[in-house]
Amino acid sequence: MEMLVASAIGIMTAGGIYLVLRLRTFPVILGISLLTYAVNVFLFASGRLTIGAPPVLRDSMSSYTDPLPQALVLTAIVISFGMTAVVVMIGLGAFLGSNDDHVDDQPTGLEDQAEGKS
Amino acid sequence: MTHWIIAPVILPALLAPFIVLAARYHIGIQRAFSVAGVLALIVIAAALAWHVSDGSVLLYQLGDWAAPFGIVLVGDRLSTLMVLLTSVLALFVLLYAIGSGWDDRGWHFHALFQFQLMGILGAFLTGDLFNLFVFFEVLLIASYGLMIHAGGNARLRAGVQYVLFNLIGSTLFLFALGSIYAETGTLNMADLAGRVRLIGPEETVGIRVAAVLLLLVFAIKAAVVPLHFWLPSSYAEAPAPVAALFAIMTKVGAYAIIRVYTMVFPPDLEVTSGLHDLWLLPAALISLAIGMTGVLAAKKLDRLVAFSIIGSMGMVMVAISLFSPAGIAAALYYMVHSTLAGAALFLISDLVRTGRADLELTPQPPIAGTALTAGLFFTGAIAMAGLPPLSGFLGKLLVLDAAFDADLVVWIWVVVLSFSLISIIGFARAGSVVFWKAHGLEPSNVAASGVRPTTLSYVAVGGLFSLLIAHTVFAGQVHAYTTTMAAQLFEPRAYISTVIETQGKLSKPKEDN
Numbered sequence: 001m002e003m004l005v006a007s008a009i010g011i012m013t014a015g016g017i018y019l020v021l022r023l024r025t026f027p028v029i030l031g032i033s034l035l036t037y038a039v040n041v042f043l044f045a046s047g048r049l050t051i052g053a054p055p056v057l058r059d060s061m062s063s064y065t066d067p068l069p070q071a072l073v074l075t076a077i078v079i080s081f082g083m084t085a086v087v088v089m090i091g092l093g094a095f096l097g098s099n100d101d102h103v104d105d106q107p108t109g110l111e112d113q114a115e116g117k118s
Numbered sequence: 119m120t121h122w123i124i125a126p127v128i129l130p131a132l133l134a135p136f137i138v139l140a141a142r143y144h145i146g147i148q149r150a151f152s153v154a155g156v157l158a159l160i161v162i163a164a165a166l167a168w169h170v171s172d173g174s175v176l177l178y179q180l181g182d183w184a185a186p187f188g189i190v191l192v193g194d195r196l197s198t199l200m201v202l203l204t205s206v207l208a209l210f211v212l213l214y215a216i217g218s219g220w221d222d223r224g225w226h227f228h229a230l231f232q233f234q235l236m237g238i239l240g241a242f243l244t245g246d247l248f249n250l251f252v253f254f255e256v257l258l259i260a261s262y263g264l265m266i267h268a269g270g271n272a273r274l275r276a277g278v279q280y281v282l283f284n285l286i287g288s289t290l291f292l293f294a295l296g297s298i299y300a301e302t303g304t305l306n307m308a309d310l311a312g313r314v315r316l317i318g319p320e321e322t323v324g325i326r327v328a329a330v331l332l333l334l335v336f337a338i339k340a341a342v343v344p345l346h347f348w349l350p351s352s353y354a355e356a357p358a359p360v361a362a363l364f365a366i367m368t369k370v371g372a373y374a375i376i377r378v379y380t381m382v383f384p385p386d387l388e389v390t391s392g393l394h395d396l397w398l399l400p401a402a403l404i405s406l407a408i409g410m411t412g413v414l415a416a417k418k419l420d421r422l423v424a425f426s427i428i429g430s431m432g433m434v435m436v437a438i439s440l441f442s443p444a445g446i447a448a449a450l451y452y453m454v455h456s457t458l459a460g461a462a463l464f465l466i467s468d469l470v471r472t473g474r475a476d477l478e479l480t481p482q483p484p485i486a487g488t489a490l491t492a493g494l495f496f497t498g499a500i501a502m503a504g505l506p507p508l509s510g511f512l513g514k515l516l517v518l519d520a521a522f523d524a525d526l527v528v529w530i531w532v533v534v535l536s537f538s539l540i541s542i543i544g545f546a547r548a549g550s551v552v553f554w555k556a557h558g559l560e561p562s563n564v565a566a567s568g569v570r571p572t573t574l575s576y577v578a579v580g581g582l583f584s585l586l587i588a589h590t591v592f593a594g595q596v597h598a599y600t601t602t603m604a605a606q607l608f609e610p611r612a613y614i615s616t617v618i619e620t621q622g623k624l625s626k627p628k629e630d631n
Contacts (some may be wrong), residue, residue, distance in 0.1 A: 029282075037284070090266060094277065105275075
């Protein structure tokens, strides 16, 4: 179980970083989505993995899973979802405006060198 | 328990939807409510700062839940000062946006502005790391909207870079929070301070990773080299009033570093030893060097100002990474100065833009109102480069003075002084090209572009300068206050006990303690 979750986080993070380094809007957004999936699972696992235990206190139960990471991950999912929607819209606007989907500055402008290699 | 401390978060949060829903098509009503809201914020912030100036700590438990379980807002000297600084800066930025008509060049400027204020003020007041993340996201999502306000291709492209970089930063923040929670089981800063000390010397792998990740996140916000790449393009392309407001956003990162690394991971903690002096200080010196070199190398006025922001953040971070009471006191003094000077310079570069085709540093015919604008630029450049008589000089002296006890004192002195010289040359070159050489040209098409900036624009810039002058004249009092602030930061027991021991729902009854 731990191995499965850990390798899932690792593979998603690796894939996400690879895609982010592609420097075109679409792969970068996909990469950031993968990274947010990875971090969501990571946050979920930060309260330790417990199988088949409820997160809500009840009288008859003796073992619980930590409810706080579930609340944290819910917040994180909502925020990353909204942010991805925003970046898709802005990226689309930039692409339609300049017909170019490079994320980094292209060395055509005199003043635009050297910065912004996100 | 006073409720006033949550007002800086609630007030903009209520005003923004009101502006969107009720005053959508009436720029006049939007302006009136926005200015009224910011004025009210200033009054509240000043009252809060006055209230905690005796060293007490204000605590607000949301929903009356006790500290490690519920979210708390905490106001001490540092956070209330930052709240006051933000709201005063916001007033002048807002006046400039109204005076120059920037707020009317796109939709929802005032609503986004209020949401931005809500995020910044919340980040200064919160006492919980996850809540800090949420407020970071609030201020970021509002800043995405403000950044591309009024549109345009160059601005949208810079906006994409800015958003993507910050999204990666947010992901990193979540990784850091996950590791902290996995290691300690809490995200409340005061609670963390106690629990991090309890971690045994063999089990520090996770918390070390978390501390470094968290420092990286805050360093992205504070634009410390090599994590500064998002700043020059986005600040230069953002509308000038927005860039001026963004001058406080880098300080949010600096504030978070001061808060977390004096309370949760204090300098004497074994776990994070070496993080401050071995890594943060050289990085800060390099950002100072790169920022000031950028001032000399920039080919456009707005980019020059953006690089001067990086340089001044480098100076702030040098003082912070000393992590001594004198260093933090100097850092706080310089931080107030650099926020005001940076914002004023962004507004002045927009005053220049009003009369010119672009902001390239090439001689062009003189702009309308050139004498006044040139005078303001001269004053702003003196402030930013740290020449006497303005507060930049005093701030730099304080930083150099605080560095005497550091191991790298020679390096700090050499870098600060030599790169200040470079920035002076940079500002002098820009000023002479833009304002002086203009008079050598034939004033042929002046009438075509001779739009004078409005009086309100000048009033806004003049207001920022009057604050800078007050910051210089009352330097003794301000520095005495930042010294007490630093003392409070290095003696966080009052903060921690206020947060942990105040009774609320779910807290242990008194007799169990």
